[in-house]
Amino acid sequence: MTKIAVAGKGxxxxxxxxxxxxxxxAENGREVLTxxxxxxxxxxxxxxxxxERTYELVSAREAMLPDGPAISGPMEEIVDRFAAEAGExxxxxxxxxxxxxxxx
Amino acid sequence: MRVVFLGKGxxxxxxxxxxxCAELAGRGERVVAIDADTVPGLDQVLGMESTDDWSLxxxxxxxxxxxxxxxxxxxxxxxxxxxxxxxxxxxxMGNVDARLKEHELRREQHVDRWSGTVxxxxxxxxxxxxxGWTIVDLQGxxxxxxxxxxxxxxxxxxxxxxxxxxxxTARRFAEMGRWPKGIRLVGVASKVASADDExxxxxxxxxxxxxxxxxxxxxxxxxxxxxxxQALVTLPADAPAxxxxxxxxxxxxxxxAVTASTH
Numbered sequence: 001m002t003k004i005a006v007a008g009k010g011x012x013x014x015x016x017x018x019x020x021x022x023x024x025x026a027e028n029g030r031e032v033l034t035x036x037x038x039x040x041x042x043x044x045x046x047x048x049x050x051x052e053r054t055y056e057l058v059s060a061r062e063a064m065l066p067d068g069p070a071i072s073g074p075m076e077e078i079v080d081r082f083a084a085e086a087g088e089x090x091x092x093x094x095x096x097x098x099x100x101x102x103x104x
Numbered sequence: 105m106r107v108v109f110l111g112k113g114x115x116x117x118x119x120x121x122x123x124x125c126a127e128l129a130g131r132g133e134r135v136v137a138i139d140a141d142t143v144p145g146l147d148q149v150l151g152m153e154s155t156d157d158w159s160l161x162x163x164x165x166x167x168x169x170x171x172x173x174x175x176x177x178x179x180x181x182x183x184x185x186x187x188x189x190x191x192x193x194x195x196x197m198g199n200v201d202a203r204l205k206e207h208e209l210r211r212e213q214h215v216d217r218w219s220g221t222v223x224x225x226x227x228x229x230x231x232x233x234x235x236g237w238t239i240v241d242l243q244g245x246x247x248x249x250x251x252x253x254x255x256x257x258x259x260x261x262x263x264x265x266x267x268x269x270x271x272x273t274a275r276r277f278a279e280m281g282r283w284p285k286g287i288r289l290v291g292v293a294s295k296v297a298s299a300d301d302e303x304x305x306x307x308x309x310x311x312x313x314x315x316x317x318x319x320x321x322x323x324x325x326x327x328x329x330x331x332x333x334q335a336l337v338t339l340p341a342d343a344p345a346x347x348x349x350x351x352x353x354x355x356x357x358x359x360x361a362v363t364a365s366t367h
Contacts (some may be wrong), residue, residue, distance in 0.1 A: 009143065010244040011114010015269065040112060040245030040276070042269040051272055098250035100281045 014038075019046020026090040033079060034086070036094045043094075047086045057084055061096035105360035106238050106258025112273035113244025115263040116294035117141075119326060119336060121241040122149030123349040124356075126337035129190030131353070134236025136181055137188065140253060141198040141243040150188045151335020159184040160195065161203035171204050177230040189337055195230075198243060246276050257286035259359055261352075262314060263294045266301035270294075271308040278312035288359060292352060293319040317355050320348040 006018040018034065026032045036043035044054030060082040083091040107124070109117040118141070125137045139146035148154050163183060164171040173180055185193035230238055238258075242248045254260050260283070264274045274291070283289055291314045293305035302319045309316045323345035329336050339346050 009114060011112065038245070039247045040273055042112075042272055045268050045272060051268055055272060055275065097276070098246045099276050099279070100250065101252070101284075102250050 015042050015046050019043055019048075022047060022090060023087065026087060030089065032090050033083065034090070034092045036092060039096060039098055041094045041097050044086070044092060047090065047092060049084075049086055049092070053084075057092070057094045058082075059094040059096045105236075105356060106240075106255055107356060108240045108242060108254050108258065108260045109263060110242045110246075110249055110254075110260055110277060111244065111263035111294075112265070112270045115244070115265050115270055115273075116320065117244070117263050118145045118149050118241050119345070120261070120263060120292065120294065120320065120349060120352070121239050122146055122336055123339075123346060124353060125150060125188070125192045125237075125239050126190060127346070127349050127353045128237050128239075129192045135190075135192045136185065136230060136236065136238045137192050137194045138230070138238065138240045139194070139196050139198055140240055140248060142202065143243065144196055144198050146241045147186075147188075147194055147196065149336050150192060150194060151337050152186060152188050152194060159186075160197060161200045161207065164200070164204055181230065189335065245273065246280065249277065250280065252284075254284065254287055256284050259288045259290060259356055261317075262289060262291045264291055264305050264308065265295045266293065266297075266304045271305070274308060274314070275312060278314055289314055290355075291316045295322050296320060297322045318348050318352045320345055 004018075004021070006014045006021075008014045015036075015038070022032045022034045034043060034047065041057070041059065042054065044057055045051060049057075060078070063082055079091070079093060083093045086092045107121075109121045111117050118139075121137070125135050129135050137146060137150065144154075160173065160180070163173060163175075163180070165174045166172075175183070181193055181195065185195050188194045240253075242253060248254075249260075262274055262277055264270050278289065291305070291309040293302055293316060296302050296305070296319045305319070306316050321344045323339075323343055325339050325343040326336060326345050328334075329339060341347075341350075
Protein backbone atom coordinates (compact mmCIF):
# COMPACT_ATOMS: atom_id res chain seq x y z
CA MET A 1 0.00 0.00 0.00
CA THR A 2 1.23 3.49 -0.85
CA LYS A 3 0.21 6.35 1.39
CA ILE A 4 0.31 9.91 0.11
CA ALA A 5 -0.20 12.99 2.28
CA VAL A 6 -0.89 16.36 0.71
CA ALA A 7 0.04 19.41 2.79
CA GLY A 8 0.25 23.18 2.35
CA LYS A 9 -1.24 26.55 3.26
CA GLY A 10 -4.99 27.14 3.23
CA UNK A 11 -6.24 27.74 -0.29
CA UNK A 12 -3.01 26.55 -1.91
CA UNK A 13 -4.69 23.68 -3.73
CA UNK A 14 -4.18 20.66 -1.45
CA UNK A 15 -7.71 19.38 -1.92
CA UNK A 16 -7.68 19.85 -5.69
CA UNK A 17 -4.36 18.02 -6.07
CA UNK A 18 -5.48 15.21 -3.76
CA UNK A 19 -8.83 14.82 -5.54
CA UNK A 20 -7.44 14.73 -9.06
CA UNK A 21 -4.58 12.44 -8.06
CA UNK A 22 -7.00 9.99 -6.46
CA UNK A 23 -9.25 9.96 -9.52
CA UNK A 24 -6.34 9.38 -11.89
CA UNK A 25 -5.01 6.52 -9.78
CA ALA A 26 -8.46 4.92 -9.64
CA GLU A 27 -8.88 5.30 -13.39
CA ASN A 28 -5.55 3.53 -13.82
CA GLY A 29 -6.91 0.52 -11.98
CA ARG A 30 -5.72 1.20 -8.45
CA GLU A 31 -7.91 0.73 -5.43
CA VAL A 32 -7.96 4.19 -3.82
CA LEU A 33 -9.10 5.35 -0.42
CA THR A 34 -9.08 9.10 0.15
CA UNK A 35 -9.08 10.52 3.66
CA UNK A 36 -10.30 14.06 4.17
CA UNK A 37 -8.58 15.01 7.42
CA UNK A 38 -9.33 18.71 7.02
CA UNK A 39 -11.66 20.11 9.66
CA UNK A 40 -13.29 22.01 6.84
CA UNK A 41 -13.74 19.05 4.49
CA UNK A 42 -14.18 19.82 0.80
CA UNK A 43 -12.45 16.86 -0.83
CA UNK A 44 -15.76 15.45 -2.09
CA UNK A 45 -16.04 18.41 -4.46
CA UNK A 46 -12.64 17.70 -6.02
CA UNK A 47 -13.49 14.01 -6.35
CA UNK A 48 -16.57 15.00 -8.33
CA UNK A 49 -19.23 14.09 -5.77
CA UNK A 50 -20.88 17.46 -6.22
CA UNK A 51 -21.62 20.07 -3.59
CA GLU A 52 -24.76 18.47 -2.18
CA ARG A 53 -23.28 15.01 -1.60
CA THR A 54 -20.13 16.53 -0.18
CA TYR A 55 -22.17 18.63 2.23
CA GLU A 56 -24.17 15.57 3.29
CA LEU A 57 -21.15 13.31 3.90
CA VAL A 58 -21.17 11.97 7.42
CA SER A 59 -17.80 12.15 9.11
CA ALA A 60 -16.42 9.24 11.11
CA ARG A 61 -16.40 11.29 14.29
CA GLU A 62 -20.05 12.28 14.13
CA ALA A 63 -21.15 8.81 13.08
CA MET A 64 -20.22 7.58 16.53
CA LEU A 65 -22.35 7.93 19.60
CA PRO A 66 -21.24 10.81 21.84
CA ASP A 67 -20.40 8.44 24.69
CA GLY A 68 -19.39 5.57 22.48
CA PRO A 69 -15.91 4.10 22.16
CA ALA A 70 -13.18 5.89 20.28
CA ILE A 71 -12.42 4.62 16.79
CA SER A 72 -10.53 1.39 17.14
CA GLY A 73 -10.34 -2.03 15.60
CA PRO A 74 -9.05 -3.29 12.29
CA MET A 75 -8.55 -0.52 9.75
CA GLU A 76 -10.58 -2.31 7.07
CA GLU A 77 -13.56 -2.49 9.39
CA ILE A 78 -13.35 1.21 10.16
CA VAL A 79 -13.07 2.08 6.49
CA ASP A 80 -15.98 -0.18 5.59
CA ARG A 81 -18.11 1.47 8.22
CA PHE A 82 -17.37 5.08 7.39
CA ALA A 83 -16.30 5.28 3.75
CA ALA A 84 -18.59 6.52 1.01
CA GLU A 85 -18.35 5.49 -2.63
CA ALA A 86 -16.92 8.23 -4.80
CA GLY A 87 -16.52 6.24 -8.01
CA GLU A 88 -15.14 2.99 -9.31
CA UNK A 89 -12.36 1.76 -6.98
CA UNK A 90 -12.58 5.11 -5.21
CA UNK A 91 -13.80 5.78 -1.70
CA UNK A 92 -13.71 8.69 0.70
CA UNK A 93 -13.56 8.83 4.48
CA UNK A 94 -14.18 12.14 6.15
CA UNK A 95 -12.59 12.41 9.58
CA UNK A 96 -14.49 15.20 11.25
CA UNK A 97 -16.17 18.53 10.74
CA UNK A 98 -17.45 21.33 12.91
CA UNK A 99 -20.83 22.31 11.55
CA UNK A 100 -22.59 23.52 14.65
CA UNK A 101 -21.94 25.73 17.65
CA UNK A 102 -20.69 23.65 20.51
CA UNK A 103 -22.24 24.19 23.91
CA UNK A 104 -20.26 25.87 26.68
CA MET B 105 -16.73 47.83 17.24
CA ARG B 106 -15.83 44.18 16.91
CA VAL B 107 -15.14 42.61 13.54
CA VAL B 108 -14.27 38.97 12.97
CA PHE B 109 -13.07 37.65 9.60
CA LEU B 110 -14.00 34.10 8.75
CA GLY B 111 -14.09 31.84 5.70
CA LYS B 112 -12.20 29.11 3.96
CA GLY B 113 -8.42 28.86 4.23
CA UNK B 114 -6.80 31.11 1.66
CA UNK B 115 -9.99 33.04 0.92
CA UNK B 116 -8.40 36.39 1.77
CA UNK B 117 -9.27 36.87 5.43
CA UNK B 118 -5.85 38.14 6.49
CA UNK B 119 -5.47 40.40 3.49
CA UNK B 120 -8.85 42.01 4.04
CA UNK B 121 -8.43 42.20 7.83
CA UNK B 122 -5.05 43.89 7.38
CA UNK B 123 -6.30 46.34 4.82
CA UNK B 124 -9.27 47.16 7.05
CA CYS B 125 -6.98 47.82 10.04
CA ALA B 126 -4.90 50.19 7.92
CA GLU B 127 -7.98 51.90 6.53
CA LEU B 128 -9.42 52.50 10.00
CA ALA B 129 -6.09 53.63 11.47
CA GLY B 130 -5.78 56.04 8.55
CA ARG B 131 -9.09 57.54 9.62
CA GLY B 132 -7.69 58.13 13.09
CA GLU B 133 -9.49 55.21 14.73
CA ARG B 134 -8.07 53.17 17.60
CA VAL B 135 -7.42 49.67 16.28
CA VAL B 136 -6.40 46.42 17.95
CA ALA B 137 -5.60 43.73 15.38
CA ILE B 138 -5.69 40.12 16.57
CA ASP B 139 -4.26 37.24 14.58
CA ALA B 140 -6.13 34.21 15.91
CA ASP B 141 -4.95 32.00 13.06
CA THR B 142 -2.79 29.06 14.07
CA VAL B 143 -0.92 29.71 10.81
CA PRO B 144 -0.29 33.41 11.39
CA GLY B 145 0.24 35.99 8.68
CA LEU B 146 -1.64 39.15 9.59
CA ASP B 147 1.54 40.84 10.84
CA GLN B 148 3.07 40.52 7.39
CA VAL B 149 0.04 42.08 5.78
CA LEU B 150 0.41 44.99 8.17
CA GLY B 151 4.05 45.35 7.18
CA MET B 152 5.42 44.17 10.50
CA GLU B 153 8.32 41.86 11.09
CA SER B 154 7.05 38.30 11.43
CA THR B 155 8.67 37.22 14.67
CA ASP B 156 8.40 34.16 16.85
CA ASP B 157 6.11 35.97 19.24
CA TRP B 158 5.94 34.57 22.75
CA SER B 159 4.66 37.74 24.39
CA LEU B 160 1.15 36.53 25.20
CA UNK B 161 2.09 32.99 26.11
CA UNK B 162 4.89 34.39 28.28
CA UNK B 163 2.44 36.24 30.49
CA UNK B 164 0.04 33.36 31.06
CA UNK B 165 -0.41 32.15 34.63
CA UNK B 166 -1.43 28.77 35.95
CA UNK B 167 -4.94 28.43 37.25
CA UNK B 168 -6.87 25.31 38.23
CA UNK B 169 -4.50 23.18 36.22
CA UNK B 170 -5.12 25.33 33.15
CA UNK B 171 -3.77 28.67 32.01
CA UNK B 172 -5.10 32.18 32.17
CA UNK B 173 -3.83 35.52 30.92
CA UNK B 174 -3.55 37.88 33.83
CA UNK B 175 -4.81 41.45 33.99
CA UNK B 176 -7.45 43.52 32.29
CA UNK B 177 -7.80 43.50 28.54
CA UNK B 178 -6.22 46.96 28.39
CA UNK B 179 -3.23 45.75 30.41
CA UNK B 180 -2.80 42.70 28.20
CA UNK B 181 -2.89 44.87 25.10
CA UNK B 182 -0.43 47.36 26.62
CA UNK B 183 1.92 44.63 27.74
CA UNK B 184 1.86 42.34 24.76
CA UNK B 185 0.77 44.20 21.64
CA UNK B 186 3.33 45.21 19.07
CA UNK B 187 2.99 48.59 17.42
CA UNK B 188 2.11 48.42 13.76
CA UNK B 189 1.91 51.11 11.12
CA UNK B 190 -0.52 53.95 11.75
CA UNK B 191 -0.73 53.08 15.45
CA UNK B 192 -2.41 49.71 14.92
CA UNK B 193 -1.71 47.51 17.94
CA UNK B 194 -1.12 43.92 16.97
CA UNK B 195 -1.58 40.77 19.06
CA UNK B 196 -0.53 37.32 17.93
CA MET B 197 -2.93 34.94 19.58
CA GLY B 198 -3.30 31.94 17.32
CA ASN B 199 -0.07 30.41 18.55
CA VAL B 200 -0.65 30.93 22.28
CA ASP B 201 -2.19 27.58 23.08
CA ALA B 202 0.43 25.71 21.08
CA ARG B 203 3.16 27.71 22.83
CA LEU B 204 1.83 26.89 26.27
CA LYS B 205 1.56 23.25 25.39
CA GLU B 206 5.16 23.30 24.15
CA HIS B 207 6.22 24.93 27.39
CA GLU B 208 4.51 22.27 29.47
CA LEU B 209 5.94 19.46 27.41
CA ARG B 210 9.42 20.94 27.71
CA ARG B 211 9.13 21.05 31.48
CA GLU B 212 7.56 17.62 31.43
CA GLN B 213 4.66 18.95 33.41
CA HIS B 214 1.53 16.96 33.44
CA VAL B 215 -1.21 18.76 31.55
CA ASP B 216 -4.15 17.83 33.67
CA ARG B 217 -6.66 20.14 32.15
CA TRP B 218 -5.71 21.32 28.75
CA SER B 219 -8.52 23.71 28.03
CA GLY B 220 -6.95 25.15 24.92
CA THR B 221 -8.95 28.29 25.44
CA VAL B 222 -6.47 30.83 26.74
CA UNK B 223 -6.62 32.69 23.47
CA UNK B 224 -10.37 32.43 23.37
CA UNK B 225 -10.84 33.86 26.85
CA UNK B 226 -8.49 36.72 26.12
CA UNK B 227 -10.15 37.60 22.84
CA UNK B 228 -13.50 37.63 24.58
CA UNK B 229 -12.22 39.98 27.26
CA UNK B 230 -10.64 42.31 24.76
CA UNK B 231 -13.91 42.29 22.87
CA UNK B 232 -15.80 43.22 25.98
CA UNK B 233 -13.46 45.81 27.43
CA UNK B 234 -11.64 47.53 24.59
CA UNK B 235 -12.98 50.72 23.13
CA GLY B 236 -12.34 51.50 19.48
CA TRP B 237 -12.05 48.72 16.95
CA THR B 238 -11.01 45.11 17.49
CA ILE B 239 -10.32 43.27 14.24
CA VAL B 240 -9.86 39.51 14.50
CA ASP B 241 -8.45 37.27 11.79
CA LEU B 242 -9.60 33.70 12.46
CA GLN B 243 -8.14 30.48 11.14
CA GLY B 244 -9.72 28.99 8.03
CA UNK B 245 -12.77 26.80 8.52
CA UNK B 246 -15.45 26.57 11.16
CA UNK B 247 -13.56 25.16 14.15
CA UNK B 248 -12.89 28.40 16.04
CA UNK B 249 -16.39 29.70 15.37
CA UNK B 250 -17.92 26.43 16.57
CA UNK B 251 -15.91 26.91 19.76
CA UNK B 252 -17.38 30.37 20.30
CA UNK B 253 -14.45 32.53 19.26
CA UNK B 254 -16.71 35.01 17.48
CA UNK B 255 -17.67 36.50 20.83
CA UNK B 256 -21.12 37.81 21.47
CA UNK B 257 -21.44 41.03 19.54
CA UNK B 258 -20.26 42.76 16.44
CA UNK B 259 -19.98 41.86 12.80
CA UNK B 260 -18.76 38.54 11.42
CA UNK B 261 -17.41 39.07 7.91
CA UNK B 262 -17.70 35.89 5.86
CA UNK B 263 -15.13 35.99 3.07
CA UNK B 264 -16.28 34.03 0.01
CA UNK B 265 -14.39 33.36 -3.21
CA UNK B 266 -16.24 32.55 -6.42
CA UNK B 267 -15.30 28.86 -6.10
CA UNK B 268 -17.47 25.89 -5.10
CA UNK B 269 -15.31 24.95 -2.09
CA UNK B 270 -15.40 28.47 -0.75
CA UNK B 271 -19.18 28.61 -1.18
CA UNK B 272 -19.59 25.23 0.55
CA THR B 273 -17.51 26.53 3.45
CA ALA B 274 -19.70 29.64 3.62
CA ARG B 275 -22.74 27.40 3.79
CA ARG B 276 -21.25 25.51 6.73
CA PHE B 277 -20.82 28.79 8.57
CA ALA B 278 -24.30 30.05 7.79
CA GLU B 279 -25.99 26.77 8.71
CA MET B 280 -24.15 26.14 11.97
CA GLY B 281 -27.24 26.95 13.92
CA ARG B 282 -28.44 30.05 15.65
CA TRP B 283 -25.68 32.63 15.68
CA PRO B 284 -25.08 34.32 19.01
CA LYS B 285 -27.45 37.21 19.51
CA GLY B 286 -25.87 40.51 18.56
CA ILE B 287 -23.64 39.10 15.85
CA ARG B 288 -24.37 40.22 12.37
CA LEU B 289 -23.17 37.81 9.69
CA VAL B 290 -22.34 39.60 6.44
CA GLY B 291 -20.66 38.45 3.25
CA VAL B 292 -17.71 39.84 1.32
CA ALA B 293 -16.89 38.45 -2.11
CA SER B 294 -13.16 37.97 -2.58
CA LYS B 295 -10.96 37.47 -5.68
CA VAL B 296 -13.76 38.63 -7.95
CA ALA B 297 -12.53 38.76 -11.57
CA SER B 298 -15.79 39.20 -13.49
CA ALA B 299 -19.47 40.02 -13.23
CA ASP B 300 -20.14 36.26 -13.35
CA ASP B 301 -17.91 35.75 -10.33
CA GLU B 302 -19.82 38.34 -8.37
CA UNK B 303 -23.19 36.92 -9.45
CA UNK B 304 -22.08 33.44 -8.34
CA UNK B 305 -21.18 34.63 -4.85
CA UNK B 306 -24.30 36.79 -4.72
CA UNK B 307 -26.55 33.81 -5.54
CA UNK B 308 -24.84 31.64 -2.95
CA UNK B 309 -25.20 34.26 -0.22
CA UNK B 310 -28.83 34.95 -1.22
CA UNK B 311 -29.60 31.26 -0.67
CA UNK B 312 -28.00 31.46 2.76
CA UNK B 313 -29.79 34.69 3.68
CA UNK B 314 -26.48 36.50 4.16
CA UNK B 315 -26.20 40.00 2.68
CA UNK B 316 -23.34 40.69 0.27
CA UNK B 317 -21.77 43.91 1.48
CA UNK B 318 -18.75 44.36 -0.73
CA UNK B 319 -17.06 42.73 -3.71
CA UNK B 320 -13.28 42.80 -3.62
CA UNK B 321 -11.77 42.42 -7.07
CA UNK B 322 -8.62 40.44 -7.77
CA UNK B 323 -5.97 43.09 -7.55
CA UNK B 324 -2.54 42.67 -9.18
CA UNK B 325 -1.26 45.33 -6.80
CA UNK B 326 -1.95 43.00 -3.86
CA UNK B 327 -0.06 40.14 -5.48
CA UNK B 328 2.79 42.44 -6.47
CA UNK B 329 3.14 43.82 -2.96
CA UNK B 330 3.20 40.34 -1.46
CA UNK B 331 5.83 39.09 -3.87
CA UNK B 332 8.12 42.05 -3.24
CA UNK B 333 7.53 41.66 0.51
CA GLN B 334 6.02 45.09 0.59
CA ALA B 335 3.35 45.81 3.18
CA LEU B 336 -0.14 45.71 1.69
CA VAL B 337 -0.92 48.82 3.67
CA THR B 338 1.37 50.75 1.34
CA LEU B 339 -0.90 50.05 -1.66
CA PRO B 340 -2.03 53.22 -3.41
CA ALA B 341 -5.41 54.46 -2.20
CA ASP B 342 -6.94 53.89 -5.63
CA ALA B 343 -5.92 50.21 -5.79
CA PRO B 344 -9.18 48.28 -6.37
CA ALA B 345 -8.81 46.09 -3.27
CA UNK B 346 -8.17 49.11 -1.06
CA UNK B 347 -11.17 50.94 -2.42
CA UNK B 348 -13.39 47.94 -1.73
CA UNK B 349 -12.07 47.74 1.83
CA UNK B 350 -12.70 51.48 2.30
CA UNK B 351 -16.32 50.79 1.40
CA UNK B 352 -16.40 47.91 3.89
CA UNK B 353 -15.07 50.26 6.59
CA UNK B 354 -17.89 52.70 5.88
CA UNK B 355 -20.56 49.99 6.12
CA UNK B 356 -19.02 48.67 9.34
CA UNK B 357 -18.94 52.16 10.83
CA UNK B 358 -22.62 52.60 9.99
CA UNK B 359 -23.44 49.22 11.54
CA UNK B 360 -21.45 50.18 14.63
CA ALA B 361 -23.28 53.46 14.95
CA VAL B 362 -26.61 51.62 14.83
CA THR B 363 -25.45 49.09 17.43
CA ALA B 364 -24.24 51.86 19.74
CA SER B 365 -27.48 53.84 19.55
CA THR B 366 -29.67 50.82 20.33
CA HIS B 367 -27.79 50.02 23.55
